[in-house]
Amino acid sequence: MTTPAADFIDRTLQMEASEERAITDAARIGGGLRFYGASVGAVRGAVRDARRRHPELTHDEVTALASELWSVPVYERRLAAVVLLQGQVSTLLVSDFTRFEQLLRSAGVRALVDPLMTDVALPLLGRLDGVDAARARRIVDRWEAEGLVDGEHRR
Numbered sequence: 001m002t003t004p005a006a007d008f009i010d011r012t013l014q015m016e017a018s019e020e021r022a023i024t025d026a027a028r029i030g031g032g033l034r035f036y037g038a039s040v041g042a043v044r045g046a047v048r049d050a051r052r053r054h055p056e057l058t059h060d061e062v063t064a065l066a067s068e069l070w071s072v073p074v075y076e077r078r079l080a081a082v083v084l085l086q087g088q089v090s091t092l093l094v095s096d097f098t099r100f101e102q103l104l105r106s107a108g109v110r111a112l113v114d115p116l117m118t119d120v121a122l123p124l125l126g127r128l129d130g131v132d133a134a135r136a137r138r139i140v141d142r143w144e145a146e147g148l149v150d151g152e153h154r155r
Helices: 004-015 019-029 040-053 059-070 075-086 094-107 110-127 130-145
Strands: none
Touching: 004 040, 004 059, 004 075, 040 075, 059 075, 059 094, 075 094, 075 110, 094 110, 094 130, 110 130
16 A cells, blocks of 8 residues: 555656656666666656655655555656655754665665655765764764765765
């Protein structure tokens, strides 16, 4: 069962799809994912419209929605998850690094890893302090040591 917000985003992305763009993106990005062929602008618009339709979503519901979108190996759905999290950085918590790790490990393509690190994980890390910041830095260091992300994502 999917949530209304995930259904809305998925339907919108499919309506904005272009077979030609899907073929081009699959060749350019690769990674074994499926592609609807929706533009980045369509992805951003779908997420924006979903947030307007569902402004009541709590932190836990937003992060669950990101995971739900990510659970289907379609590039645009996963990009929508990243866009959703980008818009929620100010509400994210150090505990969300566990979810980020799950997303990063299953990303399959650098085109999803880079914005997840650059626009979500690192901005969150930048606003943490004390014990939370130290914990998050250790997590990011481990990701780098494992090759999950590269050193260019250093703070």
